[in-house]
Amino acid sequence: MEDPILFTPGPVELPYEVLVQMAKPMISHRSIEFRRLLKNSIEYLKKLFGTENQIFILTASGTGAVETALVNLVDKDMKILVPVYGEFSRRFKEAAMLLGAKTIGFVKDFPVLEDFIELIEEHEDAEMLLLVYNDTCPGLTLKWLPEIVKKAKSQGLITIVDAISILGGDVLYTDKWGVDVVIGASQKCLMSPPGLSFISISDEAWSRIEQGSVKSYYLDLRKYRKFMERPETPFTPAVSVLFALNKALEIIIDDIGLDSWIEMHKERASAMYSGLEYMGFKRVVPQDLQSNTVISIYPPEGITPEGIIEGLRNKFRIFVSGGMGKWKSRIIRIGNMGYIKPANLVALILGICSLVIREGREVDIKSVLESVVRGVEFCL
Amino acid sequence: MEDPILFTPGPVELPYEVLVQMAKPMISHRSIEFRRLLKNSIEYLKKLFGTENQIFILTASGTGAVETALVNLVDKDMKILVPVYGEFSRRFKEAAMLLGAKTIGFVKDFPVLEDFIELIEEHEDAEMLLLVYNDTCPGLTLKWLPEIVKKAKSQGLITIVDAISILGGDVLYTDKWGVDVVIGASQKCLMSPPGLSFISISDEAWSRIEQGSVKSYYLDLRKYRKFMERPETPFTPAVSVLFALNKALEIIIDDIGLDSWIEMHKERASAMYSGLEYMGFKRVVPQDLQSNTVISIYPPEGITPEGIIEGLRNKFRIFVSGGMGKWKSRIIRIGNMGYIKPANLVALILGICSLVIREGREVDIKSVLESVVRGVEFCL
Missing domain, CATH: 3.90.1150.10 (Aspartate Aminotransferase, domain 1)
Structure with missing residues (x-):
């Protein structure tokens, strides 16, 4: 009995048209067919993210993409603002601390806009701000994201936003709002299967990445950027999941x-x-x-x-x-x-x-x- | 035109019976159906690995599993033996160096058994030995793996073996040979799609992991071990790929x-x-x-x-x-x-x-x- 009705906050149910994509014959990830598939998906994702920034598709859960953002941008002893207002913002903080960052932020169930503004104002020497756009537990959307990011950018902070559980389900204007790094995943509001996650990187974030040192082989975004020139992925991606994602994005963006x-x-x-x-x-x-x-x-x-x-x-x-x-x-x-x-x-x-x-x-x-x-x- | 004939060293062609598994309706990764699926796949993988050690399934390319092994076991300044005899052993070394390890080893196109034995004997103070069982470039299998591992274990080294491109395609006796950590992936000799990778951990490797500190949230094997008690994965896995993998393993182990x-x-x-x-x-x-x-x-x-x-x-x-x-x-x-x-x-x-x-x-x-x-x- 494997035909459940899923109303969990991911993975979600998939329409037949998306499911059958995964039954397509395997292709080489070094072929023209794969390059076309990757290019199409990236173009759709740019519309979803509302950005002209480069977007990379990772073979990893959403948490893997969060880790990628941190590994590429966070240095030891870096002062980072991480307000906690749910289970996933708590994890965001934990992941940053593991990399040696000094994390600062309030812990509140239901913060108000002023809490964020004050936090940013009080820590002019911080370098980064980590925000979860939609914390699935308790089920909270940071509706003031544009205002918070604007304030953060005015103080020169790099902003990293986990939008995994909201991407496609609510407005997101990465460029208009000025968010440096945005993280998403396949298995939430995109009627796609789990297995892939996404990350967009602004020019300002790139210049930080280039200044720092990335202590990971698998999660090094500079490798991903180099391979995007073809465009390919540096490591073997979950090709079947990408078939499904691309079809789902085609339906969402082009049809609906x-x-x-x-x-x-x-x-x-x-x-x-x-x-x-x-x-x-x-x-x-x-x-x-x-x-x-x-x-x-x-x-x-x-x-x-x-x-x-x-x-x-x-x-x-x-x-x-x-x-x-x-x-x-x-x-x-x-x-x-x-x-x-x-x-x-x-x-x-x-x-x-x-x-x-x-x-x-x-x-x-x-x-x-x-x-x-x-x-x-x-x-x- | 997406019906190529794949003779690349992965991803590989998939039989219809495996492909159609991915068109099955999505299930929750916190359901009894998922737990059964994961448990079955792990049991099959234990036979493939020839081990009673715990095996974990990661949503990541094979390189992600290599990184997981290293992040969990390698500490800064640790002296590690990494002989290089191909592109993937070179990468193995690079990944370890990024974590701050002191890597030592020869670089030879076609080494002989004595090269490995000498390397181990000359470095009694090393803590670990990294070996690629089958280096896909140039296409070389380390046939003396049992002898090399035996020597390494006699000097108390932890042994990590990348078996990604050979798992299922040649003999592997993790327990009999005494390998501490073995790494595999779905898209090589198992007629399965890419997206998942595997890692087995011996008791000795576990005690090292427990002594050290894991500086990663996503790749922390202690989380994976905790969730295996249910058994589940800590983060949303590539469920559809697991459907396919499980069917492929059933055919390989039970039918063939x-x-x-x-x-x-x-x-x-x-x-x-x-x-x-x-x-x-x-x-x-x-x-x-x-x-x-x-x-x-x-x-x-x-x-x-x-x-x-x-x-x-x-x-x-x-x-x-x-x-x-x-x-x-x-x-x-x-x-x-x-x-x-x-x-x-x-x-x-x-x-x-x-x-x-x-x-x-x-x-x-x-x-x-x-x-x-x-x-x-x-x-x-």
Whole structure:
């Protein structure tokens, strides 16, 4: 039984058209066919990232791309700002510390813009700022990213943004906002399989990389840049995953349109939140930080997150996630990423509804249904 | 046109049964289905590696697994023996040096066993020995691996062996030979797609890892070991590639049998070499170092490697490789890895034959044909 309905925050379900790409015959990664494939994918990714900067595709999980950014840019004893507001920003900090950086930053569940501005102002001697655009746990989008990056750049900081769990699911204007390094991955909002991750590098970041020394053979971006002249990758890439990614990007960018794709995520998120609220669920994250790609909720009083998560899995083969770190066993997280079939959205919301009713709760069914109907308008 | 015939030393052609695995619906990497998949694959890999040691599957190219071994085991200023006898052993040395190790070792095209024994004896204070079991350029298998490792272990060295391009294509007895760390990858002799790599760790290597400090978040094997208790991977793996790998390993281990699989590589190599010799090609590597998985040859006098490589690609859509580093433009390298269709072997050998005849050379066609007939006996 391997046909689950995935509402986890990645990996996500893949449409048939994308899946079958992986059944294509293998090609050499030193052939003209591969070069064309890589070039096409990079062009699509530039549109997704909103950048003219160079983008590299790595055979690694998203965390591998985060590490690549750090290994190439962070030197020992470098003073780096890393505000922590979730499990993934905490990991970002940990990864930087392992490389010997001096990390400075607040730890807050739900920071406000002023927290970031103050942090930057208080540390004029810092060299870098690391931000997670969308922290999947608890499910928080840093909506003030443009303002924060602007402030950071005005003080000469290099900015590295982990956009893994939001890329394609919300707006991203790397060049307009002036972000130096942006990190993404294949398995979130791009209806693509896991295995590849991406990194974009600004000219300013490049000049830093050239000044420093990269203590890694596999993650050395200068090698990737050299091979992009062909364009190829320095090491054997996950070719089949790239076949799938390229097709998914073609559908998103050429057929659906990036703006519509992002709009779908936003509208679905709104419908899912309101449907859940009509059943007595409560939003975890304040409105101005709420993510479109990870719906995070507290269950109604007296119902455990595990009850809902296991009920959905056992009755409907629907997979959603719980919390991580300090949020463990406290919240439910539902991925609203990429390709969602109308039938699956209906099954998710009404599945949860049935579990809540089974627990003896009153539910405003008519309003729940209205939310579902609104949500399916924005499914594929 | 993406249906090439691949005789490159990886990636390799995949049988339909393996390819279609990647078109299976995505599953969560935190589900029971994934755990079963991972567990099965690890069990198969243990047979391939000939080990009871723990094996980890990484989402990275083979070079990423090499880096993982080094990041976890090498400390700054550590004295390490790295003999260089090809492009990949040269890279192994470079990767270790980037981590601050003091690398010591000879540089020879075709070393003899005594070179290794002397190196080990002369450096009693070294802590580690890095060996490439099969260096794909020039196409050389270190047949004395058991003897060298035995000597190294008798002096208390930790041994790390890169077996990427030979795993499944020749004998490997990790435990019997006493190798501490063995590295492999999916896209060589296992008729699997690229994207995953493997690493096995002995108890002795583990105790070293525990004494040291791992300066990487993504490549920290202690995280991988912790997650293997479930068993899961710490970061999102290339699930689709694992579907394919697992099926390929099932066919190799359960249906064909590992001994027969290795025998196929050996017999095909022998047939390919002799067929080529009847056309006037010369072996590059001395007999006692010749690889079964990479056939490396000099073209007949007056014919360039490029002439053969381009002729095969343009006339037959067959991909073979040239040399790298010092072997560039001097040799031809033909991958003899994994799944080869009889028709493709015939097309390769007779394709080369036609190119040689076109250059006005006399060829002993009858003997070439006999070699081809012998080779196809060991195709799938």
